[in-house]
Amino acid sequence: GEDVEQSLFLSVREGDSSVINCTYTDSSSTYLYWYKQEPGAGLQLLTYIFSNMDMKQDQRLTVLLNKKDKHLSLRIADTQTGDSAIYFCAEKSGSSNTGKLIFGQGTTLQVKP
């Protein structure tokens, strides 16, 4: 079945770059998403990439997609303490027209001052 995997924890120093990785199994994925969840809050969409793209940049965020290896990454440049949160990777299957998303288990990003 469809599966999305992420590393569970990442710790960086303020000002460094963070790279959060994700792998997925569904080769028919059409969209891949990155969501951010701050403590006690809901999920906030950060960015997404369509499956025919290799890269998308949005201010401090860069998404890289390697469709051959089914690998997605989120790079946060100049990481700030306000970036501390859980980051979820999610994919939308191309075989589904209902918009169902499959989520990874989330990567906790800790930013040290």
Place this chain on the structure above:
Amino acid sequence: NAGVTQTPKFRILKIGQSMTLQCTQDMNHNYMYWYRQDPGMGLKLIYYSVGAGITDKGEVPNGYNVSRSTTEDFPLRLELAAPSQTSVYFCASRLSTDTQYFGPGTRLTVL
């Protein structure tokens, strides 16, 4: 727009009790979803709806029921609460684009 709102924010239930988690969106979105998030895990889809009057099961529907009598509302019903249903519940909605908008969540504890 208020977006997606959920009530209550927190609730403690005893085993066997029932309750309804409310979800409302004011964006006129067709699609609505209920997810649960267990500690250290991603979100699992419970039920979803593609429009008023139409609902379908997700990955983990057992122990839950939903209804969609209006476009705006998508309540989730727990009939006989069990400790395994202790979780954080998120409602989401989307229009025809692929972006899902999430509510703030309901934290449920079953003792």
